[in-house]
Amino acid sequence: MVSYDSVFEEECEVLSNRRVGKYHEITFSSKRIAKAIKVGQFVNIKLNRVFFRRPYTLLFKDNGKFSILVKVVGRGSKELSEVTEGKSLSIIGPLGNSIFDFDITGGESVSMVAGGVGIANMVSLAMLLKNMNKKSRLFWGIKSKDEFFDDYLHFFDEVFISSEDGGVGYKGFITDVFREKYGGEFVYACGPLPMYKAMKELRLSEEKVLVSLETVMGCGIGVCYGCSTKTLEGYKLVCKDGPNFRLSELVL
Numbered sequence: 001m002v003s004y005d006s007v008f009e010e011e012c013e014v015l016s017n018r019r020v021g022k023y024h025e026i027t028f029s030s031k032r033i034a035k036a037i038k039v040g041q042f043v044n045i046k047l048n049r050v051f052f053r054r055p056y057t058l059l060f061k062d063n064g065k066f067s068i069l070v071k072v073v074g075r076g077s078k079e080l081s082e083v084t085e086g087k088s089l090s091i092i093g094p095l096g097n098s099i100f101d102f103d104i105t106g107g108e109s110v111s112m113v114a115g116g117v118g119i120a121n122m123v124s125l126a127m128l129l130k131n132m133n134k135k136s137r138l139f140w141g142i143k144s145k146d147e148f149f150d151d152y153l154h155f156f157d158e159v160f161i162s163s164e165d166g167g168v169g170y171k172g173f174i175t176d177v178f179r180e181k182y183g184g185e186f187v188y189a190c191g192p193l194p195m196y197k198a199m200k201e202l203r204l205s206e207e208k209v210l211v212s213l214e215t216v217m218g219c220g221i222g223v224c225y226g227c228s229t230k231t232l233e234g235y236k237l238v239c240k241d242g243p244n245f246r247l248s249e250l251v252l
């Protein structure tokens with residue numbers, strides 16, 4: 001469970017907003033959040049056009065700045081995608097647990113299974129593994145070629161891509177490619193629920209599979225119970241007990 005002693009609210013200035021394929025990579029200056037945030041954690045961003053803050057995973061960080069990757073799906077993400085350099089936004093973070101609360105960097109390599117914008121979770125993990133002299137294998141599933149971009153692929157040692165229409169990479173679901181290539185290593189996954197359901201059917205050692213849940217959130221800080229998810233130990237809050245859970249723990 002996350003401790004709120006090290007969560008900050010900061011006014012973060014937008015340093016850049018860059019188009020990456022269909023998404024937007026936004027970099028913020030930050031003194032405290034950038035220093036504290038770890039791989040797998042998220043921030044909660046205040047916007048004008050929506051009531052609740054909107055949660056975004058750490059894409060990567062550097063001295064005094066951090067970046068997120070934004071897919072436009074509604075009013076909040078649209079507003080975020082349009083922020084310009086010099087604007088400041090109120091951001092709370094770091095929130096949620098990180099991959100360091102689990103043992104997934106314990107082996108020689110980590111496989112990462114990402115659906116669409118779920119690749120955002122994998123970039124900082126791939127960078128971390130490189131620093132640890134460990135290998136990263138990315139399995140990235142997208143719907144069609146227009147969702148493809150190659151900006152971050154060089155961070156990974158091995159890359160497998162699939163698209164549902166076959167426009168790029170293997171034709172079909174990424175879980176089918178993963179099933180063929182998987183060698184028993186630790187796994188980190190971020191994508192839609194059907195992807196996790198398909199992974200459950202692969203009958204992996206689910207203890208070795210960590211998944212990041214991106215449920216719709218309200219408060220983001222454990223107050224509203226809007227993000228509860230069913231686990232073997234009862235309902236847990238994605239914002240507070242997650243967003244990372246062992247696949248073995250989840251009732252999907």
Ligand SMILES: Cc1cc2nc3c(=O)[nH]c(=O)nc-3n(C[C@H](O)[C@H](O)[C@H](O)COP(=O)(O)OP(=O)(O)OC[C@H]3O[C@@H](n4cnc5c(N)ncnc54)[C@H](O)[C@@H]3O)c2cc1C
Nearest residue numbers: 054055056057069070071073074075076077120214215216
């Ligand atoms: C821990 C966490 C980390 C996240 N990290 C990222 C990230 O790195 N990049 C990114 O682009 N998005 C991320 N998301 C999802 C992002 O927060 C939502 O897309 C955003 O809040 C939508 O706000 P909106 O106002 O644009 O859309 P809304 O108007 O709130 O919703 C528009 C549509 O999108 C759907 N939707 C809203 N939230 C989600 C969600 N969480 N998952 C799936 N569908 C949703 C709604 O059901 C609705 O159909 C993350 C979510 C969580 C919980």
Ligand code: FES
Nearest residue numbers: 218220224225239
């Ligand atoms: S979003 Fe309110 S409790 Fe998790």
